[in-house]
Amino acid sequence: MDKGILYGVGVGPGDPGLLTLKAVETIRQCPVVAAPRTPRGGTAALDIAREAVDIGGKEIVFLDFAMRRDPAVRAAAHRVSVERLRPHLDAGRSVATLALGDVSLYASFRYLADRLRREGYAIRMVPGVPSFCAAAARLGTSLTDMTTPLQIIPDGAAVEPDLTRPGTVVWLKSGAGLGQILTRLDAAGRLADVAVVQRCGMAGERVFRGRQCLEADSAYFSLVILKGKAERDDA
Amino acid sequence: MDKGILYGVGVGPGDPGLLTLKAVETIRQCPVVAAPRTPRGGTAALDIAREAVDIGGKEIVFLDFAMRRDPAVRAAAHRVSVERLRPHLDAGRSVATLALGDVSLYASFRYLADRLRREGYAIRMVPGVPSFCAAAARLGTSLTDMTTPLQIIPDGAAVEPDLTRPGTVVWLKSGAGLGQILTRLDAAGRLADVAVVQRCGMAGERVFRGRQCLEADSAYFSLVILKGKAERDDA
Numbered sequence: 001m002d003k004g005i006l007y008g009v010g011v012g013p014g015d016p017g018l019l020t021l022k023a024v025e026t027i028r029q030c031p032v033v034a035a036p037r038t039p040r041g042g043t044a045a046l047d048i049a050r051e052a053v054d055i056g057g058k059e060i061v062f063l064d065f066a067m068r069r070d071p072a073v074r075a076a077a078h079r080v081s082v083e084r085l086r087p088h089l090d091a092g093r094s095v096a097t098l099a100l101g102d103v104s105l106y107a108s109f110r111y112l113a114d115r116l117r118r119e120g121y122a123i124r125m126v127p128g129v130p131s132f133c134a135a136a137a138r139l140g141t142s143l144t145d146m147t148t149p150l151q152i153i154p155d156g157a158a159v160e161p162d163l164t165r166p167g168t169v170v171w172l173k174s175g176a177g178l179g180q181i182l183t184r185l186d187a188a189g190r191l192a193d194v195a196v197v198q199r200c201g202m203a204g205e206r207v208f209r210g211r212q213c214l215e216a217d218s219a220y221f222s223l224v225i226l227k228g229k230a231e232r233d234d235a
Numbered sequence: 236m237d238k239g240i241l242y243g244v245g246v247g248p249g250d251p252g253l254l255t256l257k258a259v260e261t262i263r264q265c266p267v268v269a270a271p272r273t274p275r276g277g278t279a280a281l282d283i284a285r286e287a288v289d290i291g292g293k294e295i296v297f298l299d300f301a302m303r304r305d306p307a308v309r310a311a312a313h314r315v316s317v318e319r320l321r322p323h324l325d326a327g328r329s330v331a332t333l334a335l336g337d338v339s340l341y342a343s344f345r346y347l348a349d350r351l352r353r354e355g356y357a358i359r360m361v362p363g364v365p366s367f368c369a370a371a372a373r374l375g376t377s378l379t380d381m382t383t384p385l386q387i388i389p390d391g392a393a394v395e396p397d398l399t400r401p402g403t404v405v406w407l408k409s410g411a412g413l414g415q416i417l418t419r420l421d422a423a424g425r426l427a428d429v430a431v432v433q434r435c436g437m438a439g440e441r442v443f444r445g446r447q448c449l450e451a452d453s454a455y456f457s458l459v460i461l462k463g464k465a466e467r468d469d470a
Binding site: 008010012015016017018019020021022024025052069102103104105106107108109110113117123124125126127128129130133134136137140141142143144145146147148149150151152153154155156157158159161165166167 | 243245247250251252253254255256257259260287304337338339340341342343344345348352358359360361362363364365368369371372375376377378379380381382383384385386387388389390391392393394396400401402
């Protein structure tokens with residue numbers, strides 16, 4: 001019997017309309033859907049997919065990822081997830097593993113895929129709309145000019161960007177990190193070029209611009225966007 | 236009479252399955268579709284959208300963007316495009332302006348939107364899947380670990396990234412720029428961590444890894460991906 005295929009499917013950051021046609025079709029064709037679950041029971045990716053695809057009748061496998069930095073703790077969570085997925089693949093059932101946003105960016109799918117690929121299972125990825133693209137659309141703004149670089153700095157990154165270089169910077173921030181980066185941007189006199197988007201495309205979405213950003217509640221996961229200087233577009 | 240709305244719609248980088256549900260719905264509801272056209276008559280974004288949505292019966296407006304760096308030349312092309320769009324908006328017809336990949340990243344839509352917003356027209360953006368996310372999925376790889384930064388360097392950028400910093404770098408390269416960056420990566424001893432993807436999701440797609448990348452034909456627009464070192468994921 002052929003083994004099932006492990007699909008990683010980006011479902012976009014919140015609005016169910018941002019699933020791609022291919023994401024919908026992939027979820028539809030898989031008898032099993034695997035969905036990340038936070039320690040508090042949050043299943044955002046599954047909630048989004050449910051709005052776009054009928055998943056009634058499918059088996060749901062929850063993946064309890066550790067939200068901790070300790071590699072040993074995280075690896076243990078990945079091992080448990082792999083144990084939950086393997087029986088389905090061995091029985092010939094393909095699995096659509098959901099990821100918020102795009103599946104190649106800051107998604108735990110990567111660790112499951114690496115482990116199961118080493119065991120000989122087939123892996124396929126369906127890309128999705130990243131949170132920062134959806135946030136820019138929500139703000140009605142372009143992230144970049146034609147020739148300016150873009151940097152994405154995730155929560156917990158060991159390095160910070162040089163703010164004197166040209167281009168746009170996006171920070172993905174949770175908790176106290178939000179206040180720290182806004183304080184730094186204020187000190188650098190750049191707050192006028194900053195926007196913060198929280199819960200993009202979900203209930204409770206919040207958007208802040210300029211000095212307003214200082215009022216953003218750090219209890220929510222936040223996207224902080226620092227726009228570089230605009231290029232000339234001669235009238 | 237209400238004026239029409241100018242929509243910017245990202246159609247993804249090539250595979251029509253990567254249009255979002257919202258992109259399909261937006262194009263469907265607009266009586267006018269505006270599509271970028273290269274000097275040689277290439278209309279990639281329109282070709283992709285056509286595969287996913289029936290656009291028969293819609294009026295097609297071609298936008299001839301200058302592929303030149305001279306701001307005055309480019310501004311003239313933007314002015315001409317705005318003149319082609321304005322009559323439709325004034326007559327109450329909404330326009331879906333197509334962009335390859337995502338509409339907030341390196342898309343000329345930005346310049347049209349800025350001009351028409353200043354004239355009081357309503358602008359909305361529908362995000363799409365960027366080329367680098369689709370290329371990563373095609374390679375079956377994650378672009379990042381959970382805490383590594385990502386840098387996107389477009390063709391013509393005035394600055395180059397510091398290769399000694401951690402994280403992943405993606406260059407968008409056309410023409411001679413491809414050979415230059417590959418030579419630089421080879422000299423830095425990093426070619427083993429490099430992949431090149433051309434025409435991702437389109438006919439004639441090409442994928443190169445490691446030293447193979449040196450064989451890539453610079454006649455095609457190329458995505459060059461340099462992966463940072465992988466994080467520990469303790470077995």
